[in-house]
Amino acid sequence: MPEVKCEVASCYYWAQGNHCAAEFIEVANTRTHRGGMEVGRLGNQAYATTSQETCCATFTPKEHGPKENVRRQDAHR
Numbered sequence: 001m002p003e004v005k006c007e008v009a010s011c012y013y014w015a016q017g018n019h020c021a022a023e024f025i026e027v028a029n030t031r032t033h034r035g036g037m038e039v040g041r042l043g044n045q046a047y048a049t050t051s052q053e054t055c056c057a058t059f060t061p062k063e064h065g066p067k068e069n070v071r072r073q074d075a076h077r
Helices: none
Strands: 027-029 054-056
Antiparallel strands (some): 027 054
16 A cells, blocks of 8 residues: 555554554545445545545544554554
């Protein structure tokens, strides 16, 4: 997976040096993101035109621990 830079130090997956340590990243389109539904499913597709119209759906606060089925990879490449 490519290196992902992240400055959200309050996220469980944030790693020193502003890196994301999640095993995978889910980026949602804020125009269509509704909970756990995948963007574009059931014909509900919209296209983001700015970075403000996207969000990291992998984010979870440090104190909540990992999301279900998303492991932390602490060994940075």
